[in-house]
Every structure is written in structure tokens, then in C-alpha cells.
Amino acid sequence: MAEMGLRERKKQRLYQEVSDIAVRLFLEKGFDAVPVAEVAAAAQISKPTLFRYFPAKEDLVLHRIADHEGEAARVAASEPAAPLAALRRHFLDCLTRFDPVTGLSDHPQVLAFHRLLYGTPSLVARAYGHLERSEAVLAEALGGDLDARLAAGQIIAVQRVLALDNWRRIADGARAADLLPEAVAAAERAFGRLERGLPGLRLRDDHGVTGRDRV
Known part of the structure; x- marks a missing residue:
């Protein structure tokens, strides 16, 4: 159970880190001006991995209110x-x-x-x-x-x-x-x-x- 808890914490941390990177880029350049591939590169993950966590580009921003x-x-x-x-x-x-x-x-x-x-x-x-x-x-x-x-x-x-x-x-x-x-x-x-x-x-x-x- 402790191991599952650790995995979940790591997953939530990844969610937050990627969302923070995306929001920073969107604020700097504009939402429509930043492709998902740029967010993935900045977060050092693949584009398919990003979409596993965030099915839509908008979810990168709305993660902050999902809770x-x-x-x-x-x-x-x-x-x-x-x-x-x-x-x-x-x-x-x-x-x-x-x-x-x-x-x-x-x-x-x-x-x-x-x-x-x-x-x-x-x-x-x-x-x-x-x-x-x-x-x-x-x-x-x-x-x-x-x-x-x-x-x-x-x-x-x-x-x-x-x-x-x-x-x-x-x-x-x-x-x-x-x-x-x-x-x-x-x-x-x-x-x-x-x-x-x-x-x-x-x-x-x-x-x-x-x-x-x-x-």
C-alpha cells in the first residue's frame, strides 16, 4: 500500500510540474501560440506521454481547478x-x-x-x-x-x-x-x-x- 501511495504521489507531482511548465509558456507566448510538442519538450517527456496525462491541450491549464x-x-x-x-x-x-x-x-x-x-x-x-x-x-x-x-x-x-x-x-x-x-x-x-x-x-x-x- 505504501508503494502504491508513492507511485500516486509521483504521478500527481508529474501532473503539477507539467501543468506549471505549460501555464508558464502559455502566459509568456499565448495559449494558441504554444504547440503541445513545445510543452512536452520543455517538460522533457514525449508527446504521447503528455497526452496520457492530459487528453486535451486545455487540460494543461484546467488541471489547476480540477481538484x-x-x-x-x-x-x-x-x-x-x-x-x-x-x-x-x-x-x-x-x-x-x-x-x-x-x-x-x-x-x-x-x-x-x-x-x-x-x-x-x-x-x-x-x-x-x-x-x-x-x-x-x-x-x-x-x-x-x-x-x-x-x-x-x-x-x-x-x-x-x-x-x-x-x-x-x-x-x-x-x-x-x-x-x-x-x-x-x-x-x-x-x-x-x-x-x-x-x-x-x-x-x-x-x-x-x-x-x-x-x-
């Missing part, structure tokens, strides 16, 4: 009886930490990464696949039925819109620290509307109840 695909589901699962309350607290906590996932970060490296992401149409399109997977995992945690899928879609959409609005204002020159009170107020309003629109939302309990409370 967040199950985050909403994990947070919701931490409080099965009140998943929206848990998600609300988590998002607000991320805001106060200026976590890049909320869009509220003006760190130069984060700004450069977001400009690369949002300024490249193929990356934006590929990122929607990440959002769809996040939504699917959350929906499954909420029970997997239609009510759960509708709720998950609304939750992920609210988080996406809040983060995008924060990022756009940061990109226009706002400082993250100055924007924090408004970002917190916007998140409070958004999650408040979710809670009013999704009363009784909870994870599946031992009796098989899912999504919203059944009457």
Missing part, C-alpha cells in the same frame, strides 16, 4: 441536514481568505492565470465541462433525483456568477481588500435567495429521503 470538482459535494456532505448553510459558510470563508476560486484575488499570478483562462475561448468552453462535473457530483450527493439535479444546478450557477463578477471587477482594477465587503454582501444575498427557493434541502438520509423534505 475543485468535488468541493461543493464535500462541503455539502459535511452538514447533511443543512447543506446550503455549509456551502454558504464555506464560500464566505473562501472570500475572507481571498481564495482564487471565488474570483476575489488580486495576486499577480492569479490575475495572470485568470486572464489566460477567461481570455481564451477554448479554455472557457472546456471549463464548462468542469462546472458540469461539479454539478453532477453535487446532485448525486443530494440524492440524484430531479429535485437534486435542479438544486445542484442553481447552487453551482450562483457560485460561478459570484466568482465571475468578482473577477471582472478585479480585472477592471479593483483591489480585493476594498471589494471584500461588497463581495460578502453579494454572496449573502445570493445564498439567502437560494435558501428561500430551496427550503428543506438536505442530503439523503437513512430513510432514503433526498433533495427536499418530502411530505
Whole structure:
């Protein structure tokens, strides 16, 4: 088991190293100007090996956000009886930490990464696949039925819109620290509307109840 753990760590380290090299090249020259072969050469691996780890060129960039695909589901699962309350607290906590996932970060490296992401149409399109997977995992945690899928879609959409609005204002020159009170107020309003629109939302309990409370 220890050997398997070591192999997995080495694999994850390779993922990170190759992704870091690719992002650096993309930031220097532009996403479309850097062929995959150049990334492979810079990482000192073959092109077929690179594609085994990253099936699409866009994945070299989106690897940085892939770990967040199950985050909403994990947070919701931490409080099965009140998943929206848990998600609300988590998002607000991320805001106060200026976590890049909320869009509220003006760190130069984060700004450069977001400009690369949002300024490249193929990356934006590929990122929607990440959002769809996040939504699917959350929906499954909420029970997997239609009510759960509708709720998950609304939750992920609210988080996406809040983060995008924060990022756009940061990109226009706002400082993250100055924007924090408004970002917190916007998140409070958004999650408040979710809670009013999704009363009784909870994870599946031992009796098989899912999504919203059944009457």
C-alpha cells in the first residue's frame, strides 16, 4: 500500500510540474501560440506521454481547478441536514481568505492565470465541462433525483456568477481588500435567495429521503 501511495504521489507531482511548465509558456507566448510538442519538450517527456496525462491541450491549464470538482459535494456532505448553510459558510470563508476560486484575488499570478483562462475561448468552453462535473457530483450527493439535479444546478450557477463578477471587477482594477465587503454582501444575498427557493434541502438520509423534505 505504501508503494502504491508513492507511485500516486509521483504521478500527481508529474501532473503539477507539467501543468506549471505549460501555464508558464502559455502566459509568456499565448495559449494558441504554444504547440503541445513545445510543452512536452520543455517538460522533457514525449508527446504521447503528455497526452496520457492530459487528453486535451486545455487540460494543461484546467488541471489547476480540477481538484475543485468535488468541493461543493464535500462541503455539502459535511452538514447533511443543512447543506446550503455549509456551502454558504464555506464560500464566505473562501472570500475572507481571498481564495482564487471565488474570483476575489488580486495576486499577480492569479490575475495572470485568470486572464489566460477567461481570455481564451477554448479554455472557457472546456471549463464548462468542469462546472458540469461539479454539478453532477453535487446532485448525486443530494440524492440524484430531479429535485437534486435542479438544486445542484442553481447552487453551482450562483457560485460561478459570484466568482465571475468578482473577477471582472478585479480585472477592471479593483483591489480585493476594498471589494471584500461588497463581495460578502453579494454572496449573502445570493445564498439567502437560494435558501428561500430551496427550503428543506438536505442530503439523503437513512430513510432514503433526498433533495427536499418530502411530505
